[in-house]
Amino acid sequence: MPGLDSLPQVIPRREDAGTGTYGAAAVEGLGRSTEPWWRAGPRRNGALLAAVLVGLVGWAVSLRGIDVDRLGSYGLLAALPALWFVALGVLAIAAVVALSAVRPSGPLLACVGIALVIVLYATIPAVTDLPQYAYVYKHIGVTRFIEAHHGVDRSVDLYHRWPGFFALAAFFGEVAGRPDPVTFAAWAEPFFAVVDLFLVAALARTVLGGTRVPWLAAYLFTAGNWIGQNYFAPQAISFTLALAIYVIVAGQLTRGPGSPGSPGGRGSGRRMRLLRRVLGSAVDDPGPPRTATWPAGATIAAILVLTTAVVVSHQLTPYLIVLTVGVLTALGVVRPRWLVAAMAVISVAYLVPNVAYIRDHFGLFSGADAVANATNSGVYVELHKSAGKILYARAGLALFGGTWLAAVVSVVVLLRRRATRGVLLCSGAVIGTGLVLFLQTYGGEGRLRVFLFSLPWCAILIAAALLREDSPPRPLRAAVTLGALVTYLGLWLCAFYIPFDANHMTRGDVASAAWLYDHGDPRIPVMLGDTDWPGDYSPRYAEFARTPKPSYALLEDPVFRGNALGRAPATETAGVISTMGRYGPRGYLVLSQSQVAFAHSYGLAPDGTIARIGREIQADRHFTVVYRNPDATIYLFTRDAAEAH
Template identity: 40%
Template sequence: MSIIVSCVPRAAVRAVPRPRADIAVPVLLTGTGLLLWAVSLGRIDLARMNDHGLLPALPITWFAGVALLLGAAAAAFCQRRARPALIALATAALVVALYGTVPAVSDVPQYFWAYKHIGVTRYIEMHGSVSPDIDIYHRWPGFFAVSAAFSWLAGRGSPVEYAGWAEVFFLLVCTAAVAALGRRLLGDARLGQLAGLLFVLTNWVGQSYFAPQAFAFTLTLGIFILVVDHFTEPRENRVNRVVLRVAGALVHRRLALAPFAATDVAAGRRTPPRATVVTLVVLLQAAVVASHQLTPYMLVLGVAALTVLGMVRPWWLVVALAVVAVAYLLPNLDYVQGSFGLFSGMDPIANVRTQGPFTPDPMPGKNLNGLAGQLLCIAVWLLAALGAVRWARGPAAAPTVTAPTVTAPAVAAPAGARPLGDGRALVPVVLVLAAGGLIIGQNYGGEGILRVVLFSLPWSAILAARALAPGPGHRWRPRRALSVLPVLGVLAALFMPAFHGQAAMNILPADEVHAAEHLYDAATPGAAIVTATPDFPVKLTGGYDRFGPAEQNVPALLDHAELRRRPLGRPDVDTVEAVLDGYGPESYLVFATSQETYADIYRIAPPRALRSLEAALEDSGRFSLWYSTANTRIYRYRSAGPST
C-alpha cells in the first residue's frame, strides 16, 4: 500500500480542489435540515394536536430542521457571487418541510372540503362526462377533467391516493413561477429566487390544495410570465403621465418607465412569433376559464390595469382575455346568478371580513391562528411598500431600442431638481392594487379577503425581495445574512401558526374517510345525508349525486341556530327529527371525532354536547346505528310521517 501511495505525484494531490465554503455551507445546511425533518416525521404525535393545531405535535427536531433550511437560504442569498440554484434548492426543501409534513404523516388528504373535488373527479372517471345540472363544479370541469386524466395515466384508483401531495406540487410550481417573474421584473436572478422564498413563507391562506383554485392560479402565473416576456412595451399616455407624477412626488424622484430586460429584443434573445404567443396565452386562459369562476377575471383585471398604465401592448390582448372569460360565463350566467349571485355585496368593508362558523369566540389557539395570518399579511405588505419605495428611488433603467422611455413631465419635477427614478416599480404595485379590486363587489362566500391575499402575494413577494436587496453602490456580502435571516425567521414564525394552526380540524382520521366512502357506496339512493358539523369528508365518490339534498354543501345539524351554543340531549330529539324530516323520508346522520373537534375549537357546542345528543338519539329508538368505525358512527333515520 505504501508503494502505491508513494507513486501518486505530489502535484496531483495538491491539484485536488477543496470544497468551496460558499457552496458547501448552503448545501450542507440544506441537507442537514432535510435530514432532521425526515427524522422528525417518525416522532410526530398527532394525538397531541389541540386548538393550536399541529405545532404541539411537532418535535424539536422539526423546528431545528426548518431553522437550518432558513439558514441555508440566507447563506445562499447573501454570497458575493450570485448562485440562484442554491437559493432554489433551499426554497424547495422548505416547501417540502413546511407543506409536506401533513401528507407525510397522514394516510389521507387533509381539508374536509377537498373531498368534494375528489368526488367530482371520480364522477368523471366513472361516467366519462359531466352533468351540468348536478352542481357548479360540473359547469367548470377543467381541473377535474385533468385530474381524472392524471388518475388514469398514473394508474391510481382514486385521487385520495395522491391528492394529499397536491399542495406540495402546486407550491413548487408556483414558487418557480414567482421566481421567474421576479427575475424578469427585478432583472436579477438572485432577487427572483428570494421572491420565491418569500412567497413560500407568506402563503398561509391554504389555497394550494387539491382544488380548481390552485390549478387556475398556477396557470395564471404562467400567463403573466408570457405577458411580461412578450407584451410589456411602455408607451406614453395620459394615465401613466399622471401616475408617474403622483408616484414621483411620493418618493421624491422623477420616474421613468422603460422595458424590462427580459423583453428587450436588442439583447439578442430569439423569441417566437407574436401570433404563437398570443395563441398560447388564449389557450391557457381558456383552461383557466373552464376551471375556476373567479381567477380569469382577476387575471383580466391585472392585465387591464397594466394596459391602462401603458405597460402592456397591444391593447386588444386584454380584450381577448376578457372575451374568453365572458363567452364561457354567458351560458352559465343564469345558474350563477340564481344560485350564488354575480355580485354578492357592494360593501367593501363587509367584504373584507371572513365568515366564521356562527361563533364570535373560538378557542385561544384559533384566535392565534387568525392573528398570525393577519400579522403575516401586514409584514409582507410593509416589506412590499418598502421595496416599492427603494425600487422607485433607485436609478432608472437605460432606454432601449424596443420602446421609448416614458418619464414624468418636467412640470412635475423641474429639470435637475430630482434624480430620475425607476417607474417600473409601479408594475407589481399596480398588480397588488388590482387584486384588491375583488372586494368592491364580492365577498366570495366569506373568503374574498383570502383571495385578495392570494392574488396579490406573488407581486408583494417580488417587491419585498427588492426591500431586502443592498442599496446602490453596496455589494453582496455574507455578513448581510445577519440582517436577512431574522426577517426570514419572523416570517416563518408567523407562518407556522397561521398555516398549521387549524390542523386539528384539517387532518382527518383515515377511518372517517373510509366510512364516508362506505356511506356513499352502500346507502339507499335518494336518501339525505346530514352531518353533525361540516367537518366530515362528504361527496367523495363518483355516485355522490344520488344523495340529497341537492346543495353545494351537505347540511349539518349545528347549522341550525336552535341547536348551537348550548347543552344537547334528550329534549333535542324532536328538533333533530324535524330537521331531518325536512330533507325527506329517509336520512343518514353522521357523528365523528373530527366533528367534535370542530365544535370544540369554534365553541359552537359545549364539550361532549354532540356525544350527549348522539346517545339521546340512539336511546329514542328512532335512529339505528347503520355503520361505525373507531372515529365514526352513522345512524339511519326514517320519518314517521310524510315529509314536511
C-alpha cells in the first residue's frame, strides 16, 4: 500500500473553495488553470504581488546606502545595507509561498523570479553605472571597432574570427543611437539573467510539465549561477542560445524511451533492455503530455539556425551543445540521430579555417586527462588570502559540490517516484556537458563552464525532488524548500559580491584607457601594474594589438617579483626598468586604483606596493608622467641608447 506522501493532495484550501471540483482531471491540469491568474485565489495572489512590490521598493531605497568607493576584503557584500537583505528575504519567502499554492500562478511566479533577478543582478549596475570586469572593455573595444570600420579584421585577434556577438552589439548600439557600448553594457547581466530565468523554466516544463517545479528550478538556477557569465560577452548570448536549443530539443524531439510511438523504441531493443535492467519498469515513463508539436522541418531548421549563431559567436559553447545532444541521442532519447551529426558538421566546418590560429596562439587540445583539466585553475599563485577571499572561494566550492551532490540525491528520489524520463534527460545532459573536460581546460575555465552548462539540468532535478507538481507542499517540505533557496542565495552573495572590489572599474580607469588609445603611440608596448585595467577599450585598440605585448603585468612577472619587489627603492626601480626594457627602448606603464584593489584581493603584493612604485619611478629620469587623473597615472618609459647596449 503506498504511503500517504505519495498520494495526490487535492483537497482545496479554504480560500479556493467553490472554484471547482478537484478530481483526476483537475489534478492533471494543476498549474494550467483556464481562469485568469488574478481570479484564482485572489487574496493570496494579491498579497504576494504586494509583497513583491514591497521587496522591490525596499531594494530601490536601499541602493542609496551603498558606497562602492570604500570596499574592504568582503567587497560589496559588506557594503549592502540591512534593508537590502530584508528586501531579498521578502522575495524569497514570497517565492516559496507562491510555489505552495494549490494551483500556483505562472504569471505570479514569473513576477517573483524577475524581482529576484533585479535584486541580485541589477544592484551593481544601479550603483556603479559602469560595467564591472576589466575584460568587458576588451569586448567593448571590439564592438566599437566594428562600428567604426563596419567590418572585422581577422588578423587582429581571436574575437574578429568569432564576431557574432560583437556584430549584434554594434548593430544594437547603432539602432539605439548609443555607439559606445559602455552606456548599456553594464545592464547585460540583469538582461541575460531574466531571459535565462524564463528559458530554464521553459526547459523544466518541457522535461517534467507543470508550473510549480519549473519555476522552482528557475529560481535555483538564478541563485546558483555565480560564475559571472551574464556580462557583456559572447559567452552570455551563446549560453542563452544553448538554453533555447535545449528547450526545443527536449520539447519537440524527445519521448520517453520505449513509450508508444517513441523514436527511441525503434531499433533500440538491446539498449532498452539495458535501461530496464538498470532503472526498472519505470523506464516506460512517457513524461508530460505534449500540448503542441512543431513541424519536423521547422524544428530542425530552428535548431540548426541557433547552432550556427552560437558557432559564429563563441569557441567552446558549440561543442558543449553537441556533446549534450550527442549523449541524449546515444541514449535513444533524441531523434533523429543525424541531427547531432549536422550540428557537429556546422561547428567543425567553422573551426577548420581557424585551426591554425587556435593551435598557434592557444593550443587546440589540452589533453584527455579530465581530472587535470578540471583542477587547472589557470591563474597565478596567490601570495596571501584575506578572510573575505577565503569565504568567496569556499562559497564557490560549496555551490559546485553542493549542487552536484544534491543532483545525485535527487536522481535517487525521482527514480523511486518513477520519474525516469526527467532523470534520463537531465542526467544525460549533465554527463554530456562534463565530457568537454576530456578535451580542453579552456584556460583554466573549463570546470566553470561545465558547472554553468550543467546547472539548469541539476536545478531541474533538485526542484523536482523538493516539490511535487500534483500537490502543494506540506509545511515541513515548504520550509525545506525555503531553506534550500536561502542557502543558494547566501552562497551566491558570497561568491558573486565579495570579489566586486577587484572587479570594480571607476570612471578614472575608463578615462585613462580612453586617453591612451586615443592619444598614445601604438608602436609602444603597454605594461600594466597588474591585469585589472580596462585595456583595449578604444576602436584604435587594433593598432596597439599589432605591437608585441609584455608577457606579464608588472606584479605578475616572476623575474621582477623574485628579484626586486620589496627591496630598497633603488633596487626596486632598477627591477621595473629592467622588466620594461626587455620589451623595447620605450613603453607605457599604467598604474591605477583598480589595480591596487586587484592586487590586494588576489594577493599579488603587499598593500601599498603599487603606490610606492609610482612614487619611486616618478622620481627616476627614465619615467615621465604623460597622463594623470585621481584614479590612474600613465608613465612613459624611455631608455637611453647607451643603456640599450
